[in-house]
Amino acid sequence: MAKGYWIARMDIRDPERYKDYVAATKAPFEKYGARPVARGGAATALEGTARARNVVLEFASVQTAIDCYNSPEYQIAAKIRQKAADGEIVVVEGV
Secondary structure (H helix, E strand, O other): OOOEEEEEEEEEOOHHHHHHHHHHHHHHHHHOOOEEEEEOOOOOOOOOOOOOEEEEEEEOOHHHHHHHHHOHHHHHHHHHHHHHEEEEEEEEEOO
């Protein structure tokens, strides 16, 4: 079974509130076995519009990644994030 990856690209509007989001993700990420591959750090835009913060999380499968996103625990965190940042989250299948 192929692993699943979250790719999250964010521009943070409220850094203090975003810290609350990060804290709220701890429980769902642990529950669903999320493993950070890239979290913040330097990024270089080669094409298109870059975002200030980029995160890649590895999950055991695409379905696990989707289940984590849809979980009640993560949806609490998502509501916090949506007030603090603009961005996109996609799930992709690993090779």
